[in-house]
Amino acid sequence: MIKKPTRDGYGEALLILGESNPDVVVLDADLAMSTRTNWFRDKYPERFFDIGIAEQDMLGTAAGLAMGGKIPFATTYGVFIAGRAWDQIRTTICYANLNVKIGGMHGGISVGADGATHQALEEIALMRVIPNMKMIVPCDAIEGRKATLAAAEIPGPVYLRFAREATPIFTKEEDEWQFGKANLLRAGTDVTIIGCGPILYEALLAADQMAQEGISCRVLNMHTIKPIDTEAIVAAAEETGAIVTVEEHQVNAGLGGAVAEVLVKNKPVPVEMVGIMDTFGESGNPDELAIKYGLTHRDIMTAVRRVLNRK
Template sequence: MEKKATRYGYSEALLEMGAVDQNIVVLDADLSRSTSTELFMKKFPERFFNLGVAEQNLMGVAGGLSLMGKIPFATTYSIFASGRAWEQLRTTVCYSNLNVKIGGSHAGVMTGPDGASHQALEEITLTRVLPNLTVFVPCDYIEAKKATLAAAKIKGPVYIRLGREAIPIITTADTVFEPGRGIVMRPGTDLTIIACGVMVNEALQAAVALQERGISARVVNLHTLKPLDETLIEKCARETGAIVTAEEHEIYGGLGGAISEAIVKSWPVPVEMVGVKDQFGESGQPEELLRHFNLKDTDIVAAAEKVLARKNKKQGI
């Protein structure tokens, strides 16, 4: 399977848009080689601003540019974008509902050897509590590109979670990307695996393994964490009666938390969560870390079996 990092989907979309829209401007905070915004810098140097190692200022400057009619893409590592500059994101950008787009790269444990300080596991939690903000977690390079193009069309702030590591490309140019609408990647009736980011691929692998055991697992790619596709989530809960969530992120407040909040309001069913559980990351190789933190397809299979046991118990089987 072809692999490519989501951060390149982002930077390639910026290049495309930059060529046709003079209002697209890109900002970085001394990480343009890592985030790959240097592609934009080389092509459109007058519309690229490197703010140095100063992420709070990065966020505010992006806000100011948006107020002058620009569409700024403020880019840095996701932990700095969502953590260090969180209050600037909250009070300057989201409270004012500014047209700022934020690209947070190097999210999750797959950031690898750099270790816990650089592996953002909390951004979904930190961003989805902010009113006015749209939060995208693309599952592959193609979807990251679409999410970035879609972000520019949305009037208001958008956060895009991106990764460093090359991951399998599982969608195609034809896959419809509609902000706020999850995608059913595989039909199924016994349970639904709702995943985002790199875990969509793991979920699809898990569904194949489950199929071999006679279990029909639906797989949903929930690329938008805010606004949440509550209609689809409720539908899955009603139709399959059990849910497994899968994220390369902290489960508390993350995808697992978001799905649970949604279904207790509509159609409560047993939920098992695959994700990082109240832990910081560690140094290591990306694949090795996925295994270490129990974020592999096999972990999703185990969670599926557990959730099915709970579902059947509830039904008195």
């Protein structure tokens, strides 16, 4: 199993865009090595702007660059960008529907040892509530690259959420990828696991193990959080009758919340949610944290059994 951080996909895509699109510019807030924007910086220094430790200014500067016809990718850790600069994203960027792309790194508790202050667990909630914003959570480095390339072509603001740790690559280069359209990772009939981000690998492990117990799990990669693929969610509810959502993020107002909103309006079925349960994280290694906070394939299997009992 090849492992690579999804943020590498961002860095690779920026290099491709640097070559293919002269209007692409990149901004960072003193974390260029960690966010992989240093790859772009080293090759296209005249189109790279380090704004220093000033995230709000970085978002405003990106807005100005977009007003001037550029396609800025503003980049730093998710907590500092989606949290600290939320008003700049809302009022300066989204209200004016400016063509600003946001790369939010270190999403999820798997950031590990840095602890709660650096573990972004709220960006899905914070971003999807803002009108005009679009949001993608890639599940592996390949999807990270595809999503970043796609974001450059999508008009208006787009938030991309990446993770720090090297995680399994389980999609293929040749897999079709379309913004706003969920990808079917496993066909199944008894229950549907809907997930986003690298934790989808745990969902696949869970589906494989449930298959040995004779339970058929559909697994959907809901890489686009907004606009969410309502059609795929409703079809999953109609065809499998039960849903488990899986995310490395607060389930409240996160993917779990987003899927539940679609279901209650269209096709109410039992839902179980796997994710962070209204708590902050803590320091620890990623594997220990995944166990403690209930984010492993075993937790997903438990949720599947629970939801099947409610069917």
